[in-house]
Amino acid sequence: MEKLMKRSLGAKTLAQPAPLWIIGSYDEAGKPNAMAVAWGGICCSQPPCVAVSLREERHSYAAILNRRAFTISVPSARHAEQADYLGIASGKDGDKFAATGLTPVRSDVVDAPYVGEFPLILECTLLRTVSLGMHIQFVGQVVDVKADEDVLDASGYPDSAKVRPIIFTPVTRTYHTVGDYLGQAFQIGQVFAPKS
């Protein structure tokens, strides 16, 4: 039986898919900083919250704690090189917006900047932090979401086939974008519902 053939890979963060998100914050000098993270996800519907995890030595760490705010800018597949650079360089060493040609835009609702060229933005206030070990989780309450008009579907919400967000795969360290449409959630599984 195929299911008995699974190989043990050890205690590793091998979950898939993981997002590639850009965290925007202002540092002590007021300089906008942007940092790539893949450890994160939505964590509550009401209040609407997202969580991202950072290491304490990151330049963004103190920045978010000081201003109690951050943004998540969702890069599109066409921004993969710029977004990757935001995970390679540190804001301690230079201006990553200038290096990549990206534009920091001041949020009108939270004290943090976002990446103007990226199609989908979540603007968050810091709700709480959770110390887990190497990483500290920052739970942000979503205050507003902003999106480019051209990624919205007919209902006015972001269509992932148009956003084309980037998927990071742990350990193999690859980026992919979204692919085939598989169906509507809470519908395609109805085929298994008991016949009444």
Added chain:
Amino acid sequence: MEKLMKRSLGAKTLAQPAPLWIIGSYDEAGKPNAMAVAWGGICCSQPPCVAVSLREERHSYAAILNRRAFTISVPSARHAEQADYLGIASGKDGDKFAATGLTPVRSDVVDAPYVGEFPLILECTLLRTVSLGMHIQFVGQVVDVKADEDVLDASGYPDSAKVRPIIFTPVTRTYHTVGDYLGQAFQIGQVFAPKS
């Protein structure tokens, strides 16, 4: 300027991409249960941790608290209908494994079952819970990962082009799988590094 044309969509959990994961647990009667979640992500490298969020009324909620363990089974694109059903029906009302023809397999390292047919499994002990509002976040420490041999790459780790995990998009409620390969993380961004 295109970046000034963003539309405000309000305080909503519109982050992309979100995973479609199946949480496995044993209920009080010892019955294996499987439930679909999309609110979750990796949250710490050391110890390796993943977080998933559940509502208190879910059948899995008490089950995970009682046994202090759960699994994450990552469905492949070909399992989209089964996985979706695991988010439609409740284990309070019936045996979702039986309804979908999926096989509960007892983990050899934690007190929880996983879905035998799904290619990638994370086996977790409950490290802590974080009450956020409508959802409670369960932080699991990864004790082991198990994967089907045929989804591993040459280095022995899960290749997302072979796993083909399912991406859930909030509000539009669509499922997609992974698509085009975009490049290697921590490499493709080097094009923006200062010339030394």
